[in-house]
Amino acid sequence: MEINKQDQMNLAFSKAHEMVQNAEDIKIYSHIDCDGITAGAILSSMLDNLEKDHEVEFVTLDKIDGLELENELTIFSDLGSGQNVDKLGNGSSNVLILDHHPPLRPMVFDNHVSGKFLELNCHYYGIDGSHDVSGGGMSYLLAHTFGFDDLSWLGVLSAVGDMQNSMSGKLVGLNKEILAASIQSKLIATNNDLSIYGRQTRPIFVALSYFGDVKLPITNSRTECIHMLNKLDIPTKNGKRARVLCDLTQEEKGKIFSELVRMLSKEVPQRYIKHVPKLVAGESYDFLGERKYSPLRDASEFSTAVNACSRHKHPEIALNVLKGDRGLALDEMDQLALEHRRYLAQKMEWVTEENRIISLDNLQYFDGSEIKSEVIGTVAGMILSYGDWRKPIIGFTPVGEDSEGIKVSLRCSRLLAYDGIHFGNIIRKVAAKVGGNGGGHSVACGAYIPEENMDKFLNVFDEYLTGKI
Numbered sequence: 001m002e003i004n005k006q007d008q009m010n011l012a013f014s015k016a017h018e019m020v021q022n023a024e025d026i027k028i029y030s031h032i033d034c035d036g037i038t039a040g041a042i043l044s045s046m047l048d049n050l051e052k053d054h055e056v057e058f059v060t061l062d063k064i065d066g067l068e069l070e071n072e073l074t075i076f077s078d079l080g081s082g083q084n085v086d087k088l089g090n091g092s093s094n095v096l097i098l099d100h101h102p103p104l105r106p107m108v109f110d111n112h113v114s115g116k117f118l119e120l121n122c123h124y125y126g127i128d129g130s131h132d133v134s135g136g137g138m139s140y141l142l143a144h145t146f147g148f149d150d151l152s153w154l155g156v157l158s159a160v161g162d163m164q165n166s167m168s169g170k171l172v173g174l175n176k177e178i179l180a181a182s183i184q185s186k187l188i189a190t191n192n193d194l195s196i197y198g199r200q201t202r203p204i205f206v207a208l209s210y211f212g213d214v215k216l217p218i219t220n221s222r223t224e225c226i227h228m229l230n231k232l233d234i235p236t237k238n239g240k241r242a243r244v245l246c247d248l249t250q251e252e253k254g255k256i257f258s259e260l261v262r263m264l265s266k267e268v269p270q271r272y273i274k275h276v277p278k279l280v281a282g283e284s285y286d287f288l289g290e291r292k293y294s295p296l297r298d299a300s301e302f303s304t305a306v307n308a309c310s311r312h313k314h315p316e317i318a319l320n321v322l323k324g325d326r327g328l329a330l331d332e333m334d335q336l337a338l339e340h341r342r343y344l345a346q347k348m349e350w351v352t353e354e355n356r357i358i359s360l361d362n363l364q365y366f367d368g369s370e371i372k373s374e375v376i377g378t379v380a381g382m383i384l385s386y387g388d389w390r391k392p393i394i395g396f397t398p399v400g401e402d403s404e405g406i407k408v409s410l411r412c413s414r415l416l417a418y419d420g421i422h423f424g425n426i427i428r429k430v431a432a433k434v435g436g437n438g439g440g441h442s443v444a445c446g447a448y449i450p451e452e453n454m455d456k457f458l459n460v461f462d463e464y465l466t467g468k469i
């Protein structure tokens with residue numbers, strides 16, 4: 001009898017459940033990004049509840065090859081499917097992979113039965129890993145088999161941190177089911193909202209000024225933003241306090257939506273116009289357990305705070321906050337987020353002041369040697385609104401002190417992706433042509449390139465894009 005994919009996946013999760021149930025000493029390796037850290041927090045909370053001894057370690061992908069597996073059970077979350085983890089250790093540790101990245105290995109159903117090596121990857125069951133489910137989502141689905149549905153909000157946070165909602169403005173597929181469970185448990189409220197960052201913490205005129213997919217009169221100009229809000233008859237203050245997006249009524253948000261659509265439609269070429277509303281509107285996710293005006297209240301702001309911890313190499317701080325610490329860990333996280341913002345502002349100034357953005361025919365780039373490789377992509381994303389939104393922007397910087405090579409990050413307006421271009425796929429091809437490797441999302445991706453081939457990379461990339469954008 002042929003069993004369907006949904007049943008197959010459920011069966012795999014029940015095998016995973018058994019592996020966890022039978023182990024007393026567990027090690028978790030999770031990816032050191034927002035999704036991976038959140039996945040680690042879900043699994044660690046699950047194991048706390050089950051009173052299982054465990055340890056969580058956050059790693060970069062290149063660290064996997066050298067690992068020694070010493071525990072009874074090793075769980076890889078948000079990674080593992082793209083690495084040769086089947087070659088690690090001497091076979092005495094059981095291995096469970098919970099991943100959503102494209103798998104290197106075909107699914108071997110027998111392995112599911114033996115329980116020695118279980119790779120649980122959504123792709124095996126026909127579920128897309130870039131929009132439908134995150135690494136944290138896969139981890140939540142395991143926690144769900146133990147009945148820990150109170151962790152569902154973390155599954156939503158990880159999806160948002162992985163930008164799974166960035167194209168359509170909402171969560172779809174399995175993510176939507178995890179969201180529904182979370183709404184059901186009264187952990188999350190969703191809202192049809194403006195897709196503007198800083199819902200809980202940024203004065204609305206500041207939040208609007210960061211609008212960067214397309215350069216508008218309000219982009220990088222708080223004065224223009226205040227002017228626009230005045231024109232729309234939307235108060236910027238409530239008494240002495242500046243109003244933030246979450247203070248606005250639906251009617252006020254509607255006015256801003258219409259105004260932004262109007263401004264954008266004037267600015268973009270005809271063929272992009274049908275995509276304009278998607279740039280402006282999106283679902284928002286409020287964590288109901290968090291205080292209003294706290295950055296933890298909004299999924300998108302919370303994920304930035306988690307990212308700040310990971311990029312400054314303190315994932316354990318984020319882990320503690322995600323597991324419920326609202327004392328010391330939260331103070332440390334706030335501090336890191338503050339340093340993160342300062343660092344970014346300083347580097348932004350460094351790039352824009354001297355006008356270090358260089359334009360080629362089809363792309364623009366800047367030499368970001370002064371910028372840490374962990375945040376080169378973030379800076380590239382912020383720079384986009386200072387350059388020409390019609391071209392992708394590429395920033396590059398040395399990988400680090402102890403390793404050779406250049407890290408390259410690309411960001412572009414979502415309009416280019418709506419038009420059908422996928423830079424993650426393009427950067428993979430172009431990087432391979434110059435002896436590097438790359439990949440990622442359609443609007444945010446990156447690569448590692450041998451230092452001596454950097455110029456060649458830019459030229460090949462520029463040429464590749466001829467006639468495509």
Ligand SMILES: [Mn+2]
Binds near residue numbers: 036
């Ligand atoms: Mn992920």
